[in-house]
Amino acid sequence: MKAFLTLTWTESKLFLREPAATFFTLGFPLLLLFAFGTIFGNGPASAPGNVGYTTRALPGYVALTIGALSLLSLPITLATQRDQGILRRFRVTPLRPTTVLGTQAAVNLFMLVVSTVLLLVAALTYDVPLPSSVLLATGALLFTGTAFLSLGFLLGALMPTARAAQSVGMALFFPMLFLSGAAIPQFLFPDWLTTASLALPLTHVTRLLQDAWLHGQWNGTAALVLAGTGLTSTVVAAWAFQWS
Amino acid sequence: MSSALSFQSLRKTYGATVAVDDLSLTVEEGEIFGLIGPNGAGKTTAVECALGLRQPDAGTVRVLGMDPQEASSQAFYQRVGTQLQESALPDRITVRETINLFASFYPSTADSEALLDRWGLADKQHASFASLSGGQKQRLFVVLALVHDPDLVVLDEISTGLDPDARHQVRNRLREVRANGTTVVLVTHFMDEAQALCDRVALMNQGRCVALDAPSALIDELDASYRVWFDAPSDFDLDPLRTADDIQSVELVDGHVQARGGDDLLTAVVHRLADANVSPNDLHAERATLEDVFLTLTDDSQLPTSSSPDLRD
CATH class of the missing domain: 3.40.50.300 (P-loop containing nucleotide triphosphate hydrolases)
Structure with a gap:
């Protein structure tokens, strides 16, 4: 337990010392919140239905954080640590492999919670209300975060080098950012594009979070897709993972 | 133990x-x-x-x-x-x-x-x-x-x-x-x-x-556990050294004569030089090192230089 806590604390500090990871996880979602908040505001007429633009967009910014952690930060960290022989060095200590990987999950979930809290506080500027059910919203956050991080472990297992992880991570992250509804609301999309976006796993994260936060509902379809993605990724990652 | x-x-x-x-x-x-x-x-x-x-x-x-x-x-x-x-x-x-x-x-x-x-x-x-x-x-x-x-x-x-x-x-x-x-x-x-x-x-x-x-x-197990180096005139005949019993090998390295042999090497070399009436410059003897063991036992290999660390075997 001492090893797990010390490693988690150390990795968290290292995470925050990495400018790119900090920007995409903590800075970028806030940037979008304020940019689109300034453009669209949060008035009753700013989006369809009775929900204001920024209130409606907020779960998307959380989804964006989940995407950045899972597609960029986690796989790049794992591939870099493998590349540089850091994982190999850990192997010749009493540290259990599950502790090393569990630490990465803990650090990224911790950063997700920090980013979400920052977003919620910043959103007060636009009078965005707290989710109707805080319990459901928290459950949705941890469920989508955990399921999507499995995808990050899969990428981290499959990518041979840090450079490859970075390129592939970017190539996956940016299309999902724009098409999943995380950054740009889907009510602006043509119908065919909304349908096509269901092929992107991050779309289901966005929808599950939106339904839980805005309507207090559990989106069973999205949950099923994410559970399937998460389990498959975990199994393949566990099979493919290399320490050196 | x-x-x-x-x-x-x-x-x-x-x-x-x-x-x-x-x-x-x-x-x-x-x-x-x-x-x-x-x-x-x-x-x-x-x-x-x-x-x-x-x-x-x-x-x-x-x-x-x-x-x-x-x-x-x-x-x-x-x-x-x-x-x-x-x-x-x-x-x-x-x-x-x-x-x-x-x-x-x-x-x-x-x-x-x-x-x-x-x-x-x-x-x-x-x-x-x-x-x-x-x-x-x-x-x-x-x-x-x-x-x-x-x-x-x-x-x-x-x-x-x-x-x-x-x-x-x-x-x-x-x-x-x-x-x-x-x-x-x-x-x-x-x-x-x-x-x-x-x-x-x-x-x-x-x-x-x-x-x-x-x-x-x-x-100690090396046949030639000692080395003797000296400079000799260019017309110096190496053959008497080569045929001496207590001298294993003689060669010219960068213009210096290098003889290898066992414990009696130095005496043998000095005797031969005296016989030939040659007074050598810069004569010195040294005991073989682990490097010589290495070179002898791994013959065709080269000793890696300090700038090239061992590759993953």
Whole structure:
């Protein structure tokens, strides 16, 4: 337990010392919140239905954080640590492999919670209300975060080098950012594009979070897709993972 | 006396390449033991089998009585410390954070302040890993190998990247480590280091152990354990030297005459020179070194230079 806590604390500090990871996880979602908040505001007429633009967009910014952690930060960290022989060095200590990987999950979930809290506080500027059910919203956050991080472990297992992880991570992250509804609301999309976006796993994260936060509902379809993605990724990652 | 590490008929292949072939040797507790040999001799592979990083194809490995493949990693790595080739730490981690992190992996640890002090890193505690020099990184890895006060420490190419002064320091520190009760296994391509430091060395070539003894004993076993050098006039006839009984070989190296032979070499050379009425310039004799053992027993191989560390075998 001492090893797990010390490693988690150390990795968290290292995470925050990495400018790119900090920007995409903590800075970028806030940037979008304020940019689109300034453009669209949060008035009753700013989006369809009775929900204001920024209130409606907020779960998307959380989804964006989940995407950045899972597609960029986690796989790049794992591939870099493998590349540089850091994982190999850990192997010749009493540290259990599950502790090393569990630490990465803990650090990224911790950063997700920090980013979400920052977003919620910043959103007060636009009078965005707290989710109707805080319990459901928290459950949705941890469920989508955990399921999507499995995808990050899969990428981290499959990518041979840090450079490859970075390129592939970017190539996956940016299309999902724009098409999943995380950054740009889907009510602006043509119908065919909304349908096509269901092929992107991050779309289901966005929808599950939106339904839980805005309507207090559990989106069973999205949950099923994410559970399937998460389990498959975990199994393949566990099979493919290399320490050196 | 019980053994700290033993290989019995160890064999490890990578595809068609035989990295280690029928290797048997035993390291006793309390020794500084050197594993030497040319690049690709199988030293690192043998060490990786001992550390549980690779599974042998055949043979047995025992480390402090444990089988590295069977023992739990908790039990095993609490008693074994190691500094690996080709490992690194995150760029932005500081020396102090690194020590605290690795110390947290073990139930009991050595005094880390004293370790940092002894290995010359006390004033680098807040420096990031990336800002350390090659030698400082190397010493940090040694500190990490010793942080839990292990019974056996395996150091793979510890002196690569160190300047001569630092290498001298490292030798003294390693003697202290041994005095502290830790068995030291040293993989090195610095023959002077192995000769000065090791109680016994195993010389590996092409996956096999070709010699195993104390460095001085290995040198004694050479047919030509002494060398004599001198400068002679250009018309000096080498033939009388070549035919002398006590002289093994005579050759011209860069214009200097070099004779090799056993204990009576110097007397024999001086007699022949007196017979020929030649008074040589710059005559000196030297005892053979571990490097000569290395060159003799690995014939077709070249001694790697200090700038080319051993490749992964």
